[in-house]
Amino acid sequence: MSQHAPQEPQSQASGGTAEESARPLLEVTDLVKSFPLQKGLFSRRETLVKAVDGISLYIQPGETLGLVGESGCGKSTAGKSILRLIEPTSGSIRFEGSEITGLSRTEMRRYRQRMQIIFQDPYSSLNPRMTAEAIVGEPFVINGTSRGRERQQRVASLFERVGLRPDTMGKYPHEFSGGQRQRIGIARALASMPGLIICDEPVSALDVSIQAQVINLLMDLQAEYRMSYLFIAHDLAVVEHISDRIAVMYLGRIVELTDKRTLFTNPLHPYTEALLSAVPIPDPAAGRERRIILRGDVPSPIDPPPGCHFSTRCPEATGVCRVETPVLTERFGGHQVACHLR
Amino acid sequence: MENSNAARTDNSGETLRQSECVLSLEDLKTHFITREGLVKAVDEVSYHLDRGETLGVVGESGCGKSVAALSILRLIPQPPGKIAGGKILFKGRNILSLAEREMQALRGNDISMIFQEPMTSLNPVLTIGQQISESIRLHMGYSRKDALDRAAEMLTLVKIPEPLRRLREYPHHLSGGMRQRVMIAMALSCEPLVLIADEPTTALDVTIQAQILELMVELKEKLGTAILMITHDLGVIAETARRVVVMYAGRVVEEAPVDMLFGDPRHPYTMGLLASVPRLDRSALAARPARLSEIKGIVPSLHELPKGCFFAPRCPHADARCHSGYPLWDQIRPGHKVACWYSRQIKGEA
Numbered sequence: 214m215s216q217h218a219p220q221e222p223q224s225q226a227s228g229g230t231a232e233e234s235a236r237p238l239l240e241v242t243d244l245v246k247s248f249p250l251q252k253g254l255f256s257r258r259e260t261l262v263k264a265v266d267g268i269s270l271y272i273q274p275g276e277t278l279g280l281v282g283e284s285g286c287g288k289s290t291a292g293k294s295i296l297r298l299i300e301p302t303s304g305s306i307r308f309e310g311s312e313i314t315g316l317s318r319t320e321m322r323r324y325r326q327r328m329q330i331i332f333q334d335p336y337s338s339l340n341p342r343m344t345a346e347a348i349v350g351e352p353f354v355i356n357g358t359s360r361g362r363e364r365q366q367r368v369a370s371l372f373e374r375v376g377l378r379p380d381t382m383g384k385y386p387h388e389f390s391g392g393q394r395q396r397i398g399i400a401r402a403l404a405s406m407p408g409l410i411i412c413d414e415p416v417s418a419l420d421v422s423i424q425a426q427v428i429n430l431l432m433d434l435q436a437e438y439r440m441s442y443l444f445i446a447h448d449l450a451v452v453e454h455i456s457d458r459i460a461v462m463y464l465g466r467i468v469e470l471t472d473k474r475t476l477f478t479n480p481l482h483p484y485t486e487a488l489l490s491a492v493p494i495p496d497p498a499a500g501r502e503r504r505i506i507l508r509g510d511v512p513s514p515i516d517p518p519p520g521c522h523f524s525t526r527c528p529e530a531t532g533v534c535r536v537e538t539p540v541l542t543e544r545f546g547g548h549q550v551a552c553h554l555r
Numbered sequence: 556m557e558n559s560n561a562a563r564t565d566n567s568g569e570t571l572r573q574s575e576c577v578l579s580l581e582d583l584k585t586h587f588i589t590r591e592g593l594v595k596a597v598d599e600v601s602y603h604l605d606r607g608e609t610l611g612v613v614g615e616s617g618c619g620k621s622v623a624a625l626s627i628l629r630l631i632p633q634p635p636g637k638i639a640g641g642k643i644l645f646k647g648r649n650i651l652s653l654a655e656r657e658m659q660a661l662r663g664n665d666i667s668m669i670f671q672e673p674m675t676s677l678n679p680v681l682t683i684g685q686q687i688s689e690s691i692r693l694h695m696g697y698s699r700k701d702a703l704d705r706a707a708e709m710l711t712l713v714k715i716p717e718p719l720r721r722l723r724e725y726p727h728h729l730s731g732g733m734r735q736r737v738m739i740a741m742a743l744s745c746e747p748l749v750l751i752a753d754e755p756t757t758a759l760d761v762t763i764q765a766q767i768l769e770l771m772v773e774l775k776e777k778l779g780t781a782i783l784m785i786t787h788d789l790g791v792i793a794e795t796a797r798r799v800v801v802m803y804a805g806r807v808v809e810e811a812p813v814d815m816l817f818g819d820p821r822h823p824y825t826m827g828l829l830a831s832v833p834r835l836d837r838s839a840l841a842a843r844p845a846r847l848s849e850i851k852g853i854v855p856s857l858h859e860l861p862k863g864c865f866f867a868p869r870c871p872h873a874d875a876r877c878h879s880g881y882p883l884w885d886q887i888r889p890g891h892k893v894a895c896w897y898s899r900q901i902k903g904e905a
């Protein structure tokens with residue numbers, strides 16, 4: 214780690230002893246988040262959507278954990294629950310070794326700047342009445358770390374690093390394009406040099422060249438300051454590039470978790486296989502036959518199928534899959550999978 | 556559903572030629588007046604869409620793709636925006652000279668749009684059901700009950716489970732990808748002649764994305780809908796588009812049939828873009844370089860554009876000529892043109 218770093222990442226992990234570096238920065242155990250549902254016209258019973266149904270994961274300092282899965286499977290809910298932007302229903306979240314689930318609002322404040330999020334929907338996460346400069350510079354105001362011209366310069370340099378022209382700092386969110394807004398969100402998350410960033414589809418609105426620039430930047434910062442990322446994205450090539458390990462979610466649960474190399478070369482869960490086969494290849498000459506099209510009903514988190522959640526669409530499902538929930542178990546070399554058949 | 560709008564598609568008895576142009580932009584200029592000066596977000600952009608074809612639009616973030624699309628529907632806020640010149644022809648008629656009432660009849664009916672950011676176009680205080688069925692009632696003349704049924708049917712088509720329950724929910728109860736699919740459902744429900752899809756699948760996983768793209772192909776085949784596909788995902792372009800337009804800093808810099816764009820790109824910006832794509836089929840996981848390739852430098856300011864080629868300040872091939880004059884179009888082959896002074900010399904370096 215550089216001795217002359219402009220600002221150390223806000224992490225208490227002093228780094229050094231082997232014991233300390235083995236301790237995960239983030240440790241999530243049995244996280245559950247359910248939402249009460251709109252009641253139907255005639256139903257008096259309150260139903261619940263189990264958006265996140267007991268997930269466990271950890272992230273080491275300087276590590277990137279990729280999180281992929283079908284739209285609506287609970288990735289954003291998991292990300293926001295981990296930061297307690299929405300209140301988890303149950304489970305444990307340890308950040309730098311301390312349990313944060315029981316903390317009050319004021320106690321939580323100590324952690325806020327060290328755990329940041331890049332929101333999936335930049336439009337609704339940027340205050341329309343603040344200029345881009347004020348939005349990105351807010352952490353400096355909160356920390357009181359810099360003011361006046363110095364603050365302006367730091368915001369300008371963040372702008373440049375995400376490929377935005379500093380001369381557009383005075384504009385309001387609606388005056389930017391979709392991808393420019395997304396980059397304002399990225400610059401804001403980076404401003405406080407957090408230890409952990411939940412990146413929820415951070416590059417989905419960017420063209421591939423700027424996407425490359427942002428990913429290179431995230432990886433550079435990680436190498437320099439040991440930042441950790443939970444990287445949620447649908448673009449598997451991007452996830453493959455940036456992640457160390459990857460978790461695959463299906464309907465509220467993690468169904469497979471392993472290092473990226475193993476996931477892409479030797480996926481075990483049938484859902485992972487289908488997912489990998491559907492990646493579009495940027496070459497009109499590439500064949501389409503490799504694609505496994507998933508048949509069957511997409512299950513709902515409101516009323517999930519019994520047993521394995523994937524059993525309604527799994528090409529290989531047998532009797533046991535429809536009654537018994539497969540547990541996420543370790544196979545070899547840390548490769549975890551939840552499937553009766555594999 | 557089958558014959559509800561049959562008359563609309565067959566253009567008053569005219570026989571439909573294979574390549575009938577339904578929509579064309581001719582030298583469109585859309586500018587914004589801002590505190591810092593005039594922003595030329597779209598400047599002399601021309602492209603056209605034939606019936607039943609998919610035209611891909613790609614380009615750097617902020618290059619004017621969405622502003623051009625919103626101009627087609629006349630949804631640019633004026634002021635600060637202003638359509639400063641050019642024409643937008645829909646079936647031969649200039650949209651820009653229509654009365655607002657005629658425009659309303661066109662919008663969401665003949666031409667519909669999937670917006671880039673769902674939350675900008677979904678109303679947070681109305682349920683999903685109210686929003687989709689309202690649009691169906693308005694454009695297809697359905698009764699309240701039929702419209703709700705149709706809305707549920709549309710949600711099923713876009714793979715949203717338990718559609719009846721989802722119809723009662725509000726946008727903020729849905730995941731990002733579900734909101735995007737609600738918008739797709741709204742746009743498709745009116746069986747448009749032209750579908751403008753602005754980054755329609757950014758929040759979708761690849762399996763659902765494949766199904767949604769298939770749905771659009773069906774619409775195209777059934778009704779001859781022309782699709783304007785704006786996307787950063789070059790994989791989606793490769794799979795869906797017939798022709799592609801590449802934009803940079805408010806202008807079109809290259810237009811090509813899709814296989815030529817990938818196989819023989821001529822504009823240095825296009826080449827840089829293609830080189831930046833992380834690819835699973837090529838990565839081989841170990842042999843991959845640690846850094847992704849990116850185009851060096853930053854876009855020019857849209858109110859102080861360079862005198863010559865807008866890409867020249869970042870172009871590895873630029874010389875004095877590039878810095879002094881904006882390049883003329885060079886027609887490489889039928890349907891393939893490029894705005895670069897050295898389009899013949901620097902080929903093959905892609």
Ligand SMILES: Nc1ncnc2c1ncn2[C@@H]1O[C@H](COP(=O)(O)OP(=O)(O)OP(=O)(O)O)[C@@H](O)[C@H]1O
Pocket residue numbers: 387388389390391392393418420587589594596614615616617618619620621622623635671857
């Ligand atoms: N209301 C506005 N006022 C001033 N400038 C604007 C306004 N709306 C858009 N712009 C500018 O116009 C340019 C083009 O924006 P547009 O949204 O069309 O980009 P885009 O190509 O769709 O980009 P992206 O891929 O990021 O969505 C941008 O540089 C943006 O900053």
Ligand SMILES: Nc1ncnc2c1ncn2[C@@H]1O[C@H](COP(=O)(O)OP(=O)(O)OP(=O)(O)O)[C@@H](O)[C@H]1O
Pocket residue numbers: 248249262263264282283284285286287288289290291333514727728729730731732733758759760
């Ligand atoms: N505030 C809420 N109220 C009710 N239900 C919610 C709420 N937020 C999310 N949900 C539900 O929780 C489930 C998971 O949503 P989430 O946004 O976490 O999915 P996601 O994996 O991020 O999907 P996407 O890839 O589409 O963004 C969905 O069924 C969604 O409808």
Ligand SMILES: [Mg+2]
Pocket residue numbers: 288289290333413730731732
């Ligand atoms: Mg999400």
Ligand SMILES: [Mg+2]
Pocket residue numbers: 390391392620621622671753
């Ligand atoms: Mg856009």
